[in-house]
Amino acid sequence: MPSLVDREDQPYVGYRATVGFDGLREVAHRLAVIAGALGERGVTPAGAPFFRYLVLGPGMSSLTVEAGVPVAAPVELGEDYVDDVVPGGKYVKATHRGAPDGLAAAAAEVLEWGAAEGVRWDRSQAADGEHWTGRLEVYRTDPRVEPDATKWETDLYFRLVD
Known part of the structure; x- marks a missing residue:
């Protein structure tokens, strides 16, 4: 059952790409690159890695x-990477x-749950698609520690309209 949670603004370093579903794996591989670059700079991640759907x-x-x-x-990793902030606010979490x-x-x-509950998501429609302010998959399980994917836990967050 989804729940409502408050999230603070969260600075992050990320890699942005526009891909089809088949390109998501390539984007996901950038998480290890980012973590390695942060480690080289002596920066410890402030939380679990994630995908942000824009x-x-x-x-x-x-x-x-x-x-x-x-x-x-903020941390500068070079022109291939972005420094940004996931905006805080009220989110639905599952x-x-x-x-x-x-x-x-x-x-x-x-x-579907949100539609039934009358939830108003923080998103807008444009010619190129549905734009989200805050839609995340936060990967709480490290596959190097738990290789059994059936045991992985991923938190889904969807930002609500203020």
Whole structure:
């Protein structure tokens, strides 16, 4: 069952790309690159890595996403990477337990629940698709520690209109 939570602004370093579903794995690999670059600079991540969904193209034909790692303060990693902030505010949170291939269905369940509850998501519609202010998958399980994907936990966050 989803719950309402308050989140503070969260600075992060990320990699942004517009891809099809088949390109998500390549974007996900950037998380390790970002974590390594932070480690080289002596910066400890301020939380679990995540995907931030910015634009969902018409019919999910394309996705503009960011693979991000939270940091306590902005960090410059170079032109391929962005420093940004996931905005704080009221979010709906749900936890998916299992492999990543179940995340789309888990997100759909949250959106259906929100529709039934009359929730107003912080999103807008444009010609290029659905723009989200705060839609995240936070990967709480480190696959190097727990290789069994059926045991992975991912928190889904969807920002509400203020």
